[in-house]
Amino acid sequence: MADCYQRIEKFQVLQIALEEQGLELTPDGRYVRWASNNPKHPRNWNKLRKAYDIGLIIFLEFYTTAINASGATAAKDALHEFDTDLTFAIFLFVSTYCLAQALGNVIFPPYSEAFGRKRLYVISAALFSGFSIMIAAVPSMGAMVAGRVLTGLVSAVPTVIVTGSIEDMFNARDRIWLVFAYMVVANFAVASGPVMSGYITAQLGWRWVFYISGIVTGFAAVLLLGIRESRPSLLLTWEVDKLRQVTGDMSLQELNPDTVPNLGEFMREGLLRPVRLFFTEPIVCACSLMSGWSVALLYLFTESLPTIYESMGFGQQESNLPFIAMGMGFIPSIVVRLMDQRVAAQRHREGLPLLPENKLVGIALGAPFLAIGLWWFAWMVPPAVPGIHWFTTFIPLFFIGFAIYEFGTVLSGYLADSYNSYAASAFAAMSLARSFLSALFPLIAPKMFGALGSNVALSILASGALAFCPVPFVFRYYGQRLRERSKFAQYSLQENSPKASDAEETDLSGDRHKERLAQFEDPDEGLSEEERAKIDRALLWKLDLKLVPWLSLLYLISFLDRTNIGNAKLVHLERDLGMSESQYNAALTIFFVSYSIFEPLTNVLLKRLRPSIFIPIIMVLWGICMMCMGFVHNWAGLMAVRWFLGLTEAGLFPGVGYFLSCWYKRSEFGVRMAIFFSAAALAGSFGGLLAAAIALMDGLGGKAGWAWIFILEGLATIAIGVLSFWMVYDFPDEARFLSDDDRKRVLRRLASDQQASAEHENFKMAYFWNSVKDWKTYTGMIIYMGADGCLYAFSLFVPTNVIPGRLMNPGYADIHAQLLSVPPYAAAAIITVAIGFIADRTRQRGICNMLVSFLGITGFAMLLGAKSAGARYAGTFLGAMGIYPAIANTISWTSNNVEGVYKRGVTLGFVIGWGNLNGIVSSNIYRGADKPNFYPGHGTVLAYLVLFQFGGSLLQYILLRKENTKRRRGDREHWMVGLDQGDIQLLGDKKPNFIYTL
Incomplete structure (x- = not known):
């Protein structure tokens, strides 16, 4: 009997020790194994x-x-x-x-x-x-x-x-x-x-x-x-060793297929x-x-x-x-x-x-x-x-x-x-x-x-x-x-x-929203519709003045800094650094590698760090990189600095696109995005004039003219970056310039537009995977690929290679090359804003994309086939007018059709990152060996425009139109079966009542 009690007591001690160490016996009682949820496993x-x-x-x-x-x-x-x-x-x-x-x-x-x-x-x-x-x-x-x-x-x-x-x-x-x-x-x-x-x-x-x-x-x-x-x-063996010491039972054996009795056995x-x-x-x-x-x-x-x-x-x-x-x-x-x-x-x-x-x-x-x-x-x-x-x-x-x-x-x-x-x-x-x-x-x-x-x-x-x-x-x-x-x-x-x-599952639903935007207190309760409309117009004007001009200036600086290497080339950058043409192209290419790799990550950082912190920091950093370009002495140094310039600039364009989409209704966003992006066209014309002026400093302080372009523009970027700590604001629910009533109005405006863009969402990987699994992400990537491949080819090469090569007399100075590039950019800026306005009013962004791409296709067809200098210069105008509006309109179209703070940010990161990756191609298609006709370069841009037109814009337009028909017919109502109101809102753009912008 004493023996029986002793065995029972020993078994109880073993069970307590097993539970404390997160272990258990196998069903036959012969071995010790891991128990469920043991944190040491x-x-x-x-x-x-x-x-x-x-x-x-x-x-x-x-x-x-x-x-x-x-x-x-x-x-x-x-x-x-x-x-x-x-x-x-x-x-x-x-x-x-x-x-x-x-x-x-x-x-x-x-x-x-x-x-x-x-x-x-x-x-x-x-x-x-x-x-x-x-x-x-x-x-x-x-x-x-x-x-x-x-x-x-x-x-x-x-x-x-x-x-x-x-x-x-x-x-x-x-x-x-x-x-x-x-x-x-x-x-x-x-x-x-x-x-x-x-x-x-x-x-x-x-x-x-x-x-x-x-x-x-x-x-x-x-x-x-x-x-x-x-x-x-091995960890189990260590745990069982401890168990033997606690219980005194040396007969305990772990379930271990790798138990090695001796070295000879291990060798065999x-x-x-x-x-x-x-x-x-x-x-x-x-x-x-x-x-x-x-x-x-x-x-x-x-x-x-x-x-x-x-x-x-x-x-x-x-x-x-x-x-x-x-x-x-x-x-x-x-x-x-x-x-x-x-x-x-x-x-x-x-x-x-x-x-x-x-x-x-x-x-x-x-x-x-x-x-x-x-x-x-x-x-x-x-x-x-x-x-x-x-x-x-x-x-x-x-x-x-x-x-x-x-x-x-x-x-x-x-x-x-x-x-x-x-x-x-x-x-x-x-x-x-x-x-x-x-x-x-x-x-x-x-x-x-x-x-x-x-x-x-x-x-x-x-x-x-x-x-x-x-x-x-x-x-x-x-x-x-x-x-x-x-x-x-x-x-x-x-x-x-x-x-x-x-049994772990990825949470694809996310946390419930703490509060729907529509539940915010209405500060204008009791007012007539006319009074509400007047207040709304005043609020919209206030947002425009506070947000759009400064952000457009930042993008102008950004585009100027990434493309001014083309202006520097005209004032002997290649000669002074001892670069070949292929090395110059590699220096252009490496920017887009780091730029594209880091773009998809930046919107999550923007949301985490707040725009008022993230955007100024990256501006100061890329300004430093730009200054460093003025002090390089060889091609290797230029390559290194261009890599870091791409890394630091990666966050601005997708970040601002995402940021503005969190402030404006879908029908208002396009023209603001167009104004913002028109800064890129202005950078082209303004950059040429500025570079021509700065190049006159050649020899000052022992520095070449191209070095002064980088140094002075880098200093300007740093100064504007520092000012941005006060001039860039956060999301609507935290923006300093809004009164409490205005904040509520902004949130209610977005709620009425079926957006939840101003709410606090906690980031979860589910939002990332929702974007990855959405077919619109991939059609957006194709469309933006077609647009961005053309953009960088145009901005990096056409003004400095094609225009001078086709139109200039041999005796013209380099400054004339800079001046000839100004009018096409100015025309592009005007048409970009006009298309943004039209697309907002008609809500037909796909049609606008297809129309402007015809301008670009016509322009580059003229560059390929026209013989006279005048016709080719006209082709340059049409090319610019067909490329620049497409960028802003595509970003607006993508933002309009993706709902949810993080999902929209991730999607824009993918779309813009993939598009900018094509800058690698654009940097290498205009070769000196192809002068003066540049058939391979023009042909590649033309192919990109055709892809933008048919492979992307037309395809997405048809698919969105079919999906809207199904939603209006009620074919998607079953998606809400079994979901409560919070879960339905988390569907975002998958909600059956969410109608896509065409």
């Missing part, structure tokens, strides 16, 4: 902790991969120093690294599964830093090779263990986006490595690639000390696990070969693409720019991830598990796209197609980039979902194939392309890619059977992870 860590840990790990993977991809560029620069040929130099710099990484792929993942991940991350980053500095500092070839081997070995840690860390912390649904983000970063690293190293090597020499690498990864090693151990089985079972998986698991073998082929293709391109584009007239540094086109392939991948998320949500609603085979859409699309893209590219480059414009060849590279993203994302996710606890080892097997093929492909590239030519060599690669097309369908129909036969795929710690984590 990595999947239940808070979001900030997960973001820090996984973000830092992915950054380490990004940088080490970029350094690997830069090996071919460094090899070309170092081969003379080591007195060797190109093939052997690539072997020393690239192949040795990849082969050593393959060895690390076998060693480190099993170790991390048995003994933990954190120490590997910290040690590998520290060693990578030290070995990188050794490569840079030691002059001998032997030391360099040893350094590359050792850096390759330790680089395997972030490359293959990161998927294990992702599986540790995130469930299958969360991994849809996280694995995608990881693969975007990894592939972008391969694409950006040659570009980055190309510029560093050109300016500082190849050794500085590795000096900088050592500094960056050394700093990362310090930051990695702050991450937590994430291996759940663990270290050979990736190799065993590769040769015994059909899923792992197929995924490894496909992923290895796609990644090795990137490494082959690091060797072959620069050669191809150098034959097309690119310089050594610019020949790496095609990798940017491949890097942009992640954009259509976003749509595929949305499809995956929709499938996951549907299966969750139906109570069905999310199987790995449910997320194979991307690879089914990517496999044929890879083959098609390779065939397309193969027969669009010299020597088969001599003289082709370089931009045309970027299109198939974009599709190849998309396919490579899908290969990496889907295959990595499929392995993580299939092998869960053994995800790191499965990924190691895949990385093994990637490393061997990545080592091989760059070696064979010079001989293959040299012997067969680019066209045949690329065709062979395309034929190889065709073999992968059936694989996703085999996985779809037979994948589950293969997993059921695998002992590695059967076991999953996910079965024992906290259920709450796996």
Whole structure:
């Protein structure tokens, strides 16, 4: 009996201890496992902790991969120093690294599964830093090779263990986006490595690639000390050790598939696990070969693409720019991830598990796209197609980039979902194939392309890619059977992870509004309609005076600062900095890269920080960047400052568009936006006159005229930015210049227009995803792409290249070129405001877009075909009048049809960001070699205008018209079934009574 009581007491003590530590016994009572919602389990860590840990790990993977991809560029620069040929130099710099990484792929993942991940991350980053500095500092070839081997070995840690860390912390649904983000970063690293190293090597020499690498990864090693151990089985072992000490029961055993009794057992079972998986698991073998082929293709391109584009007239540094086109392939991948998320949500609603085979859409699309893209590219480059414009060849590279993203994302996710606890080892097997093929492909590239030519060599690669097309369908129909036969795929710690984590849902509804705008007290209660109208007109005039003039001035300054480089070119910027034409175009291009990347993020910051803080701060910062442009001494300095100028200017245009939409009714917004944007046209005319005047200071203080343009305009920007702390106001419910009654009137006006734009909403990711899933976001992006591609081509090149080249006599001074550009801009400003007024009155913004685009199409057709100078100058007028009104009207149209504070902000960020990304194209289509007719440039702008007309404006007009018909007919009323009033308001522009502006 005493024994019985003792056992009961012991069991009670155990149950109390288990509950306190967030653990539980398995149903058979044999093992201890995690209990639901245990905060110590990595999947239940808070979001900030997960973001820090996984973000830092992915950054380490990004940088080490970029350094690997830069090996071919460094090899070309170092081969003379080591007195060797190109093939052997690539072997020393690239192949040795990849082969050593393959060895690390076998060693480190099993170790991390048995003994933990954190120490590997910290040690590998520290060693990578030290070995990188050794490569840079030691002059001998032997030391360099040893350094590359050792850096390759330790680089395997972030490359293959990161998927294990992702599986540790995130469930299958969360991994849809996280694995995608990881693969975007990894592939972008391969694409950006040659570009980055190309510029560093050109300016500082190849050794500085590795000096900088050592500094960056050394700093990362310090930051990695702050991450937590994430291996759940190891954490469980530690928890059970504590449990044994508390209860005194040494017989307790944790549910751990990775328990290693001794080192010999680990050597036999663990270290050979990736190799065993590769040769015994059909899923792992197929995924490894496909992923290895796609990644090795990137490494082959690091060797072959620069050669191809150098034959097309690119310089050594610019020949790496095609990798940017491949890097942009992640954009259509976003749509595929949305499809995956929709499938996951549907299966969750139906109570069905999310199987790995449910997320194979991307690879089914990517496999044929890879083959098609390779065939397309193969027969669009010299020597088969001599003289082709370089931009045309970027299109198939974009599709190849998309396919490579899908290969990496889907295959990595499929392995993580299939092998869960053994995800790191499965990924190691895949990385093994990637490393061997990545080592091989760059070696064979010079001989293959040299012997067969680019066209045949690329065709062979395309034929190889065709073999992968059936694989996703085999996985779809037979994948589950293969997993059921695998002992590695059967076991999953996910079965024992906290259920709450796996059931997490993205909140797509958002918090309820605290109070509807229509419920604000009416300060004009009891007044007649005439009296109300009079008060409303006075209020509107007050808003116009306080908001529009100053904001228009800010945009005038912004547009002046981003385009004055064209005016500086006329006063010998290129000559003084020793730039070639392609380098000048690259300096134009880099602005749009950072400008477009950061634009989608800025409206959230504007809402968080308040307009009166955010806008003045970015103005002061870009004014400083502008001043710095006046002090640069070479092309590299100009490139760096232009990058930061794009970053700091990114927030103004989308921010002001969003800000004004929070003050005005939809029928009032267009003309205000038009007045605001007409500042861009005024900047063109005003900028030319101002630059001509400032250029007369040439030689003053030892500075050239172009330097004074940047310095003085930068000082003016800083001064206006400081004044903006007092001149820029916040949203209506906080604006200082409004009385309490006026504030209520503004809020009620917006409520009557079916807007909730002045309310306080707390940002939630649901608003972001609502924008991503809205088809209007993508039609808006297409429309704005067509408009913005034309805008920057016109503002950067037409006045300074086309007008002088076509109209000036050889003896004319540069100031005449500046003056000739003024009238077209003035005409554009007038027509922009007029179209804004007409569109507001008629509420037919789509029709207005289509009408003005006819002006632009006519104008650029005249520039292409007219012979006389007068006709061409008239074409310039029509071109300007067809481009500038389209920008303001498109922003107004987009804002009118998106409801909700954050959703509108995010949508405008996407639309404007994507449009401005086309500035990269616009910066490179007017080449000096095309003088005096500029047929490729004019033809590209004409194509953009046709896209704006038919691919965007007409399409969106038809779709909106059809949707309005359905809403008026009552076909959308079922969307409100089961929702209360608060939830209905949260539908925003999805409310059945919300009628779109046509």
